[in-house]
Amino acid sequence: MFDATELNQKNERVEKLFRAGFGLMTVMLIIPVLIILTTLVVKGGSVVNFDFLFQSPTNGMTAGGIFPALLGTVWLVLVALLISVPLGVAAAVYLSEYAPENWFTRVINLAIINLAGVPSIVHALFGVGAFVLFFGFGTSILAASLTLAIMTLPLIIVATRESLQAVPYAFREACWNMGATRWQTIRRVVLPNAISGILTGVILEVSRTSGETAPIMFTGAAFFLPLLPQSVFDQTMALSLHLFVVSTQVPDMPEAVPYGVALVLICLVLLMNSLSIALRVYLRGRKKW
Amino acid sequence: MDSGSGMAISTTDLNLWYGTFQALFDVNLEVKPGIITAMIGPSGCGKSTFLRSVNRINERLGYVRITGEINVYDRNIYGEDVELVQVRKQVGMVFQRPNPLPISIRDNVLFGYQIHGQGKTASKSDQDDVVEDALRQVLLWDQVKDRLNAKATGLSLEQQQKLCIARLLPVKPRVLLMDEPCSALDPKGTEAVEELLWELRGKYSILIVTHNMAQARRASDECIFMLLGKVVEHTETETMFVTPKFEETENYIEGRYG
Ligand SMILES: Nc1ncnc2c1ncn2[C@@H]1O[C@H](COP(=O)(O)OP(=O)(O)OP(=O)(O)O)[C@@H](O)[C@H]1O
Ligand SMILES: [Mg+2]
Numbered sequence: 166m167f168d169a170t171e172l173n174q175k176n177e178r179v180e181k182l183f184r185a186g187f188g189l190m191t192v193m194l195i196i197p198v199l200i201i202l203t204t205l206v207v208k209g210g211s212v213v214n215f216d217f218l219f220q221s222p223t224n225g226m227t228a229g230g231i232f233p234a235l236l237g238t239v240w241l242v243l244v245a246l247l248i249s250v251p252l253g254v255a256a257a258v259y260l261s262e263y264a265p266e267n268w269f270t271r272v273i274n275l276a277i278i279n280l281a282g283v284p285s286i287v288h289a290l291f292g293v294g295a296f297v298l299f300f301g302f303g304t305s306i307l308a309a310s311l312t313l314a315i316m317t318l319p320l321i322i323v324a325t326r327e328s329l330q331a332v333p334y335a336f337r338e339a340c341w342n343m344g345a346t347r348w349q350t351i352r353r354v355v356l357p358n359a360i361s362g363i364l365t366g367v368i369l370e371v372s373r374t375s376g377e378t379a380p381i382m383f384t385g386a387a388f389f390l391p392l393l394p395q396s397v398f399d400q401t402m403a404l405s406l407h408l409f410v411v412s413t414q415v416p417d418m419p420e421a422v423p424y425g426v427a428l429v430l431i432c433l434v435l436l437m438n439s440l441s442i443a444l445r446v447y448l449r450g451r452k453k454w
Numbered sequence: 455m456d457s458g459s460g461m462a463i464s465t466t467d468l469n470l471w472y473g474t475f476q477a478l479f480d481v482n483l484e485v486k487p488g489i490i491t492a493m494i495g496p497s498g499c500g501k502s503t504f505l506r507s508v509n510r511i512n513e514r515l516g517y518v519r520i521t522g523e524i525n526v527y528d529r530n531i532y533g534e535d536v537e538l539v540q541v542r543k544q545v546g547m548v549f550q551r552p553n554p555l556p557i558s559i560r561d562n563v564l565f566g567y568q569i570h571g572q573g574k575t576a577s578k579s580d581q582d583d584v585v586e587d588a589l590r591q592v593l594l595w596d597q598v599k600d601r602l603n604a605k606a607t608g609l610s611l612e613q614q615q616k617l618c619i620a621r622l623l624p625v626k627p628r629v630l631l632m633d634e635p636c637s638a639l640d641p642k643g644t645e646a647v648e649e650l651l652w653e654l655r656g657k658y659s660i661l662i663v664t665h666n667m668a669q670a671r672r673a674s675d676e677c678i679f680m681l682l683g684k685v686v687e688h689t690e691t692e693t694m695f696v697t698p699k700f701e702e703t704e705n706y707i708e709g710r711y712g
Contacts (some may be wrong), residue, residue: 339553342511343566343621344542353565354555 209424237401244310253321281319309385328362462659492674546622552614612643
């Protein structure tokens with residue numbers, strides 16, 4: 166009575182097949198990541214040490230460390246975050262909580278999605294035109310960070326809007342029906358419950374900004390600077406550009422250095438990401454409905 | 455404010471349209487203050503629609519049109535000088551599905567209190583009093599007093615519904631509207647909420663929609679029977695259930711339609 170029929174067995178086989186298939190795909194996704202990481206560690210691990218991280222490059226960048234570039238990337242990412250997170254979150258809140266459902270809102274939404282697809286070199290040119298020249302910031306951290314911020318705004322907006330919309334509508338209604346204004350509702354109920362999704366956007370942005378080369382090349386990053394930047398109006402070195410330089414532009418570069426720079430860049434991104442992941446896990450632990 | 459009829463809710467020739475669909479027809483009702491009034495009628499007859507127009511939630515839909523007047527304690531709530539936030543404050547609403555906010559029990563009770571501006575000046579101990587008072591009124595205090603900082607969404611449905619009533623009380627509303635507040639609850643929870651209704655009777659004017667005839671009979675002083683957007687009968691509950699005036703009422707009460 167409970168024996169497997171032929172159909173049961175067939176379904177079981179198909180089930181196994183798909184399970185194995187999907188598993189295999191996943192493994193194949195991980196393999197390149199593993200190869201990259203191992204290569205970097207094997208080839209570049211030997212040069213990464215305290216001095217490498219905290220010394221300036223010497224000898225035409227073939228020796229010494231990468232501190233100015235490391236610091237520069239941190240600067241660029243932080244300033245970009247400072248600009249794009251408030252702007253992006255505000256825009257997403259408006260779109261999700263206030264904007265009426267009409268063609269204009271839909272056009273804006275479409276524009277944001279398209280903005281995400283604009284190649285970074287185009288953003289770079291825009292940055293030169295707008296921030297370096299028009300606003301007169303010159304090639305500076307500020308101009309570069311603004312360019313990065315504009316480039317990554319769609320990431321923040323989309324992530325924030327999605328997490329706002331994941332907050333059940335019933336919560337908003339409950340608030341409104343008690344006489345809360347839209348802002349009171351957003352401030353006390355919607356945002357606190359969307360925060361972990363917003364942080365996902367921030368994580369994406371950190372990864373994207375710290376790796377980009379094109380948008381900063383013409384707007385604020387320099388090949389080599391003898392001095393550290395003193396303010397956001399100075400130029401800076403940056404890891405991504407430095408990596409490009411040491412890999413392609415400098416003769417007689419020891420082979421390990423580019424790998425070392427790449428390794429540091431990846432670790433920096435991972436570090437910044439794990440901070441926001443930790444924060445997200447912490448916040449998610451407090452949210453249950 | 456209390457000159458005039460002194461009715462908790464009174465409507466004159468209230469008509470309501472959703473787009474082109476008319477959901478309420480010339481509703482003239484007087485809901486007396488301080489008592490419990492039940493509203494019954496088959497599904498789709500406009501009970502929720504009526505309730506939702508009394509604290510002006512309907513207008514959020516945008517395509518709702520209303521003619522006639524709704525007075526709450528003799529003020530036309532659709533008047534031009536009326537502040538919507540005050541309407542929502544004076545007229546509290548409880549829904550079919552308990553909808554506590556995903557914050558602590560304590561913060562749920564204080565939510566309305568704080569958004570209406572009283573919380574800012576209140577000291578911690580005043581707030582504690584407010585919380586205790588509201589939770590005692592809904593007979594929930596003894597069950598939750600040791601976990602006021604726990605998430606409200608972790609409570610049982612019955613407790614959640616009581617909390618949803620409790621959070622209306624700190625702002626001292628005059629009218630409580632309840633739209634099938636027990637339909638998500640088991641019989642025990644239903645009984646507990648009915649008990650609570652009797653506790654609140656006298657302090658607030660309560661209008662409760664229910665599909666449960668026994669509940670309407672047990673838990674109300676007066677009863678309104680609606681059919682297809684019109685009020686058919688409005689009398690004392692006992693009278694309605696023993697000697698209904700209209701055949702439609704009798705048919706409905708005896709379960710002969712939906
Ligand atoms: N948002 C809306 N848009 C359009 N029509 C609506 C809307 N809400 C209700 N209606 C219609 O108005 C009529 C009355 O609905 P209402 O929800 O007030 O009935 P009800 O008596 O509460 O029914 P139930 O007992 O099922 O809750 C129904 O025909 C319904 O289809
Ligand atoms: Mg209803």
